[in-house]
Amino acid sequence: MSENILEDMNELMLQRREKLAELREEKAFAEKYETTHHAAEIEKNYEELEDKEVKLAGRLMAIRTHGKASFADLMDMTSKVQLYIKQNNVGEDRYEFFQNLDLGDIIGITGTVFKTRRGEVSINVSSFELLTKALRPLPEKFHGLKDKDIRYRQRYLDLIVNPDVKETFVIRSKIIREMRNFLEEKGFLEVETPMMHPIAGGATARPFVTHHNTLDMDLYLRIAPELYLKRLIVGGFEKVFEINRNFRNEGMSYKHNPEFTTLELYQAQADYHDMMELTENLIYSLSKKVLDKTVVEYEGTELDLTTPWRRITMVEAVKEYAGVDFTEIDSAAEAYELANSIGIKPEEGLSYGEVLNEIFEERVEEKLIQPTFVMDYPIEVSPLAKKIADDPRFTYRFEGFIYGREIANAFSELNDPEEQKSRFEKQVEMREAGDEEAQMMDFDFIRALEYGMPPTGGLGIGIDRLIMLLTDSSSIRDVILFPTMRPESTN
Structure with missing residues (x-):
């Protein structure tokens, strides 16, 4: 990671901590949020939920502001759903509060289910509460989290963005x-x-x-x-x-x-x-x-x-896939000879069966698709x-x-x-x-x-x-x- 990127990350994290300090002073956090639905249910059951009030909680994954109205993506355990937040619905102060949230913050929302002009199932938010402030920014949207080492070490982050x-x-x-x-x-x-x-x-x-x-x-x-x-x-x-x-x-x-x-x-x-x-x-x-x-x-x-x-014995499999026939021999010396004939050099002192097993592992296993x-x-x-x-x-x-x-x-x-x-x-x-x-x-x-x-x-x-x-x-x-x-x- 380049030095400039690290500096930008540090600056973003500093800004978020400053916001957290202000939010703590304002006692802006809700203790919990009682939910009625999950995101996947909204899409699946749109016909019966249209114009009905629902309550969800999840993580903000995208925010798109258009003057006095904003769209956002809320992700919970099941899926993502689009939110529509309008200043006239939530009030000027709360709308300004929402605009000051960051991606990754966890919120609870109450609103009614509807479809946008483009036909996307959404929730018209009437109220919301901040539940958790994310102090670290999520990976950049279009590149996501590709580094496997980071994905395995920080599985929590992997689960959030993938x-x-x-x-x-x-x-x-x-x-x-x-x-x-x-x-x-x-x-x-x-x-x-x-x-x-x-x-x-x-x-x-x-x-x-x-x-x-x-x-x-x-x-x-x-x-x-x-x-x-x-x-x-x-x-x-x-x-x-x-x-x-x-x-x-x-x-x-x-x-x-x-x-x-x-x-x-x-x-x-x-x-x-x-x-x-x-x-x-x-x-x-x-x-x-x-x-x-x-x-x-x-x-x-x-x-x-x-x-x-399919069922096949090990001796049959070695004959079919490695081309050597153990049914015709019965000694370790002969087994070594067969192994050497196909370029396998077992270590000294192995038995007939151990040489057979080594040939199987080296030449047969990978072919059993x-x-x-x-x-x-x-x-x-x-x-x-x-x-x-x-x-x-x-x-x-x-x-x-x-x-x-x-x-x-x-x-x-x-x-x-x-x-x-x-x-x-x-x-x-x-x-x-x-x-x-x-x-x-x-x-x-x-x-x-x-x-x-x-x-x-x-x-x-x-x-x-x-x-x-x-x-x-x-x-x-x-x-x-x-x-x-x-x-x-x-x-």
Whole structure:
């Protein structure tokens, strides 16, 4: 920002503070304003509201003065509406007071609904009250607020000047509400589980660490609620879900934020096929009910959410999209050879399954544009999933992909306590070898499984990524009200 612009801003802010001091002396502020309508209702219900008195409150977004009459735009939560303020209607002193208001000031108005000669629905103001003085000027009208760094840091300002941003978060709220409705209609119970864990578990990720002073112990912000929700299945609940935050101390990008919102659910007497059906029906229903469509456009590409979605195993996907066939091999050495043949150089010491997964992530994921379930993941990357009886190298696990991005992750849950303990031990070995994302041993979870957990299907859906797709938002920061940001410079 240039020095001249900063000087102008400082001068404008000084002028507004001087006005505020005068207004305080005059006791010009109303404590509150009782409203009867919102702006969007005025346009929508004009026929029944014509010539009727209405009361609204909102922010002044434009003022156009024409001698003894002025037009202004008032914006509230729902929309903008035009105001018509005439000196003869409000009185000379009040009209002069109105002319001295600034853009961004919050006022309450009373008036009657009418249409101008140009046919624009407006309100003929009979009285108004100043509610709040804005001490900072809004961004210049024709350029608006484009700087993404400012938009994400000052979301309040972004919401004021970019109405489409506000609509994105209204849609987000509706999607989460409909998600709850969908699950509750199917008999799921919403629960809450701890956000601070003594053991970081339920996913492969690096946790954030905090310290509890009274107990004098380190705790981990949860990376997943999985192990607690499974304890509830052990305890006798048959269908549970939780919508809440997870925290992962990992990289940041247009599709990763350190704290993010997920849906996670578990259903007794179900498997990963049931979870596939639930996932596709849920997302189809959300799009239909909230957006009133089942084919959405994302970054210029049409995505058809109609069920059923495509199903393909990881081995089949790697063969189709990367051109290498893992069905013909069964050793890590042969897996490395296949990877090298297509220009992928995995690090030393990986297993057959880990090399397969690396090829999938590097060469296949981005090509899965239309909704697709990729099934049967290697056991090494699925420590909480039940292994396939006919081929124990793989598990009953799937991930759902749309536009090359993982949207859902689900298992037929491992419920054998001895095998689960063995898999945890392998994760501990990986952790001790330097893998900070490997899982920890959770003896209490093993103890819970020893009491018996029924066959269970589990599912996790990344709500932020799903909303990105349904609102055609290019960055995860566009769908999180206050995304994680580096602190502003003290300058």
